[in-house]
Amino acid sequence: MPKRQYSFYPGCSSQKGASASNYLTSVEAMCDELDVELNEIPDWNCCSASIGYCGGGELPRLALSARNIALSEEHNRGQDIVATCAACWLATRETKERLEEDDDLMRETNQALAEAGLVLENTTRIRHMVEVLIEDIGYEEMGRHVKKPLEGMKIAGYVGCQTNRPFGIEGESFENPMYLDKLTETLGAESVKDYDRKVSCCGGALAFSEPEKSQALIKEIIEAAYDGGADMIVTPCPVCQMNVEIYQDEINAKYGTRFDMPVAYYSTLMAVAYGKTPKQAGLDGHVIRAKKLEKIAGKG
Amino acid sequence: MPEPVPGIEGAGTDQGVILVVGGGISGITAALEATEAGKDVILIEKRPFIGGRITQLYKYFPKLCHPVCGLEINQRRIKASPRLSVLTMASLESLRGTAGDYTASVRIAPRYVNDRCTACGACAEAVQAEFNDEFHDGLGLTSADRSHAASDDSSGDSSGADPSGDSSTGPLKPARRKGAYLPYPMAWPERFVLDPRIIGTEDARRAFDACRYGAIDLDMTEETVELKVAAVIWATGWKPYDAAKIQPYGYGRIPNVITSLELERMMDPLGPTGGKLVRPSDGLPARNVAFIQCAGSRDRNHLRHCSRICCMVSLKQSTYTRERYGDEGEATIYYIDIRAIDRLEDFYRKIKSDPKVRFIKSKVANITADPRSGDPILHGVDTEGYRRYSNPHDLVVLAIGMQPSVGGDDFPFEVVVNRDGFIEPDPRNGAIFAAGCATDALDVNRSVQSATAAALRAVQVVNAGTMPGLESRRD
């Protein structure tokens, strides 16, 4: 059967040598197993990740995502744009909707795009990889590919903000979305029931500028996972993944905690469950090693 | 056979018949006001008894009097009205024709009990199956059933929880009733009902054998009757907004979050808690109660309109903590605007003067539950001067919004409704006149007012047919 084709927007953090490079690695492994083909948008640019607003006004920021959509419409015609990064997905989808409802902005945006020799039709669906998994592939098929069930693992599904609000995943609730739990269970692991920091904020982009404030938030996220008896945390968002994983030493230093909680992407779990090697699954990309996962992946 | 319906073939009447759909306070009022002016009226109600929502309320604001008190008067008025026929378990299926000359087809669900019933209760004695008592709303049900119960009047099945006599300690269990039952002590018509779920079971037989009066009719089937009517008064009332949809408040996830309607049931001395004001999670006293206003109302995520009654309901319910716990009871009302208009302001002032009742101008952001105590903790900002709070309470009551019982495409006829689903007065509605909460979010007093007006509009249509020289209404 023909592979499922999507126009792929990896985003800055997924680039080689960038903070979420291991995300991309695992996504590729996952897609390979699920017969999904990702066609990268040629020459895509940054979406400004809802932080560039100091220098960037509304229109320039809209233009950024508009350019990506236009490029996709030019080179990957008819394919839905799929992003793995929450911020990329959100910025792009918001741009699409904002330009749909405001003709003046749409006109001005195209004036700007013209300078780069591009035209925006704005007819493309903007989707998150998780939507593709749930809506196009479905839990059942995802389950069918499991070769190494993640037995004996208890995992806290940390959805975070931007994959959840304001759009979220169809049919899920803002306060208690269940798809990560369903997914981990599909992969043979146990999910942490009513993980009460599931949708709370990790501080997002403020992790750099307001470290102590965001780390206070991150601390609660990890604590709640421990309270729920989790072996690790799983998330669909690169910013969440980085924030929750890499500051644990600093948090330990500051609060005297002894956090050592691995944080993986759903795609990492899937790659492992699908029998990929630790390297293919991006496990080597973990600052805090996910030993249990490594063990499962290591099994012959 | 249901109650005899003199009106049906227009028997014994020279004038058009008025059909009232809905036997709540509005429908009853409309029917009585019309028939006491000498009109022939048929009232149909989908439940096995009349009275509607008010039968489930503990007290009315602002008098803190008891709703069934007025209902008793109205039921006596009905008994004294030979030209008014009441059909229960009946619903309007379709309406054909034009103003002054409609044919209504009414579906009557089987009660399995005929009019030989003396309400002696022998059948209930004999039957063994028990079901969750829908009369007590969702109170004590598990989260899933709860939100379900809120959205429609369905009850859980007979499996699971045993009848809960005492709910003094331990988690609150749902009230149960037999498979043959009288919906509540003052239910009228004073006749028992067989739950369709026991039909075909041994229990049905037991009920049949227990009845000495041949009142159990297991062969009863759904029937449809055609009524010739001149005008229709639509008084189908309201239903509470589904609280589970207000996610940040955790109804269904957090046991100690209930709706204002559930609190009314809790206060009923014959209700699931025997009138005790307690926490569903552990049955411990609920002394410190929070009321959240606009729960589902004035909110584009839920109901856009203001449900009008909720402010007064919470003011009223704030007295319940006092009533049960005296000076140990305290209430906190989280509001956006307190809408206690006209004379109701007196009641607001009285409550405000109670040091045990606090008012915080704030839409609560979200509720979390203390894992140890089970206390709901309310998070938000007091917007008057900006103060952040995280307040623990024993119990949270959502002043739940009001939406029309019948909405969207569920009307058995063409009718003009506004964006919130309430019926607009409009010439295109012909001789269909809405009354009570089908017209707007109204309190009881204004529902009755509205129903009385609707009665006259229907009377005008009827008289137009009989009094010479009477134009039928246009406007």
Next chain:
Amino acid sequence: MSENNNEMIERYRGNFLREVEDNVEEGEWVKMCMQCGVCSGSCPLGPHWDFGPQTLFMMIRAGKRDEVLAAEGPWMCTSCYNCIVRCPRELPITHIMHGLAHYAVRMGLAPKNQPTRKFSDLFWKNLKADGRVNELRLGISLYFMHGFVDGIKTALKKAPLGLGMVRTKRMNPMEFFGGHKVRDRKGFHRMLEKAEEIESARIEKGPRPGAE
């Protein structure tokens, strides 16, 4: 930029609400707030900022121009969107916050040493340069955000963190020289310049006809 500011003060003569409607991203929504406070109550940074959205909206209506544009609040938005999904009046609060922050900068009134302002500024410059974010450069420049000595300190403090990232190949020292770029940088830059030009023009000339 501040002559820009005087111009605006002149143009709107104290009607700050109107000024915001005309010039701030999604500003026309501010008047719809009914002061329920659910946004401020839902904000994860709530305990830290001076003024939350609901207060800012009231201040805008009360014409407190200087206080609003100098506020820290808008800069503390983590873009978590809690306020947006809970607002009963449909206000796109997150965007209004970004819009206010941007407008404050434009008017030259934004808090000078606001760390997120600096980060946001660096981020924008960083992405504007090559079309893609260069995390390393962003990070390094970030350390020097508060000056050289501070920077060294921060850099040393963050060293283990950096090393971890390097070890896991999630930070590449080589990035500092070169790294990822958009190929059509010329077109990319012209596009952004055009967009900025149109937007500034709009603000200088006053509201476009037919706008809210």
Next chain:
Amino acid sequence: MAKERKIGAYICRGCGIGQALDADRLEEVAAREGRANLVRQHDFLCAPEGVETIRADLASGEVSDVVVCACSGRAMTSTFRFDGVAVARANLREGVVWSRARKGESSALADAGSSDSSERGEIPAKTGETTGEAEVSSSERETMQEMADDHIRMACTEIRFMTPPSPSLEQTLNRTILVVGGGISGMTAALESARAGYSVTIVEKSATLGGFAARLWKRIPDRSPCEAPVDPGIATLVSEVSVHERITVETSSKISRTSGSPGKFKVTIERCDPASGDDGSTGSRTETFGAIIQATGFTPFDPSHIPELGYAASGDVVTSSELEALALAAKGEALVRPSDAKPIKSVLFVQCAGQRSSKPGHLSYCSGYCCAASIKQAMYFQDADPSIETVVLYSDMRTPGSGGEDFYRSGQSRGIVFTKGETSAISAAGEGGGARVRYRDLILDEEVERDFDLVVLATGMVANAGVDSEANDTKTDEPDTNASAPAAIEIPVESILNLTYRQGPDLPHLAHGFADSHFICFPYETRRTGIYAAGPVRRPMDIAQAREDATGSAMKAIQAIENAGRGRAAHPRSGDLSFPKVRYDGCTQCKRCTVECPFGAIDEDEKRYPLFNESRCRRCGTCMGACPVRVISFENYSIDTVGQQIKSVEIPDETENKPRILVLACENDAWPALDMAARLRRSWSVFARVIPIRCLGSVNTIWVTDALNAGYDGVMLMGCKSGENYQCHFVKGSEMAQYRMTKIDDTLEQLGLEKERVITHEVAITDIERAPRLINEMERTIARIGPSPLKF
């Protein structure tokens, strides 16, 4: 009562009666002591077969009056109704069989150390027990049987003293309605009545129709989408009214006299042309009407006596009604400042001006419509020139319901600024004109002082309800509200209806000068039958509600007319044909009946005898209870129908240790509560004898003294709540009864009896658990103080 009466007593054995009781003995009691001419037993009396036997006996003439010895009179009411036949009910099912004590429940007499514990009213009955067929000791059966015997005696006695109500021949069907007031409410009421085929006369004191609404530029929208002000629609309404064949309009007229009753109100209408003469009367005429609707509206509150509102201080401070006048004049053009005709660039609307405050001179209540009205008026400015700054200073935005919230949102979207705040002072702004306002911004928590070109005071409604007929006994004793309400109504109060009633010239007010109903379930309940208040005179309300209200009041007026035509009582005893009859020869003209009638139904004739007006009467019997010489009674409810029942009860002598407790229970609340208690198998003392009464107000003290003299050990009165939030359906009944009972103490003293033997309780219909408990407590009290010394 000319024809000889044949009493038929029918004893039902269904619902467990047959198992628990000895029906043959009941039959014997009915025949011997009840002197029934015919007694039948039946296994299932309410079945068609059972009812048929009764009909047959009636048809054959063997029976003229029926005693149904079966269930409570509240059950099977229509089943046992036979037209033109008197029916009495012996309550064997709820009153005896279902309400027996469960086994093990302690009996008061046992507590009292009774020598003979076998004499208890105990019969084991599991919850839900329906047959009463439990093994019971003969003595237990005996006490219950005695209770049943008494019920038979009571019913058979009652029937002998009652006759089916016969028409008074006073009825008149008069399908004309008088509407007082030609504003929106009045005109709507008139049109709606006329559309139903009734003739209407509108009496309007001013020279033109239209009232307050005619002075509005626009009104608040009430049809979806409620986004913009709409035309008041007065012109249309006025023309519809003027051309309607069944509507007569009398402008520049007022009512100088109103007498009579529903069906035949005699009303003197006086034409008064202000130009001529002092009171300006230019002739009058008298007409007869079937019913009256009072739609006299309201007067805008005058804020001039409240300095902090600055109304007197600055010409640029106006009331909301004055702003309408300005808008009306401007015809949609931009408004200018009243003081100097300069253009207006900023407007402040001060909500609740002189309202919602307990300060003297303020209205304590909320007028309900002002929030939407101010939004509407702010739109006048926004729509004329969007650059005008409009600020609404509110404490709660009160725009309830579906349309209300839409209108609020619409106001915001047009740029109206809403500020939650409290005004502390308004004054003239100085040379520049305009007004200076000091207020506290409650959100930003700061004092603000700034100037506005115009300040609009959202002032409230003061009802035009005329003289408060019962000012001295209205029960709204919330000190602050009372303090403020009268103070607010400075306008000299002259009567509107000039009723010739003993109780005063106008509708009694409920609170704050509004002539409203006290009942939540019955907003059109009136204390002057046939006269209904509609619109803002009843309750503060906006135009949309006033029109609805007027339509409702028209329905009630029509109903009153139809009832009067048939001699039927109006709610709550709807359809009752009985009516007070007086033995004038015994009357001492003490006027207690006239004074105590809650509905002002009783006048005095020229010889100063009470003159009863049937169609004003609500049949509560308060007059009967009030009459010291007992000359007032109803055909089916009289001093005797109850008094003789009381006497018919068998009183065992004290050695038998079987006390008797008389319970007089209000049929509206206490009695149903006992019925439901019985249905739930709650038990009460087997020694109690319960008699339902129309209202505690109908209890004549003679019943109590007779009972005590007859040897009853205790007497209980169970009635509705009285006081501020009274629940008595006849307004003052329970209150009067309690007042009378305070007098009973002297009687008790004379008889040498303990005070505890007579007790009055307020019992609600929901007191299903409590009501039986109260009776049992009485049994204990008696056990404590011992049997009545008056037993013979």
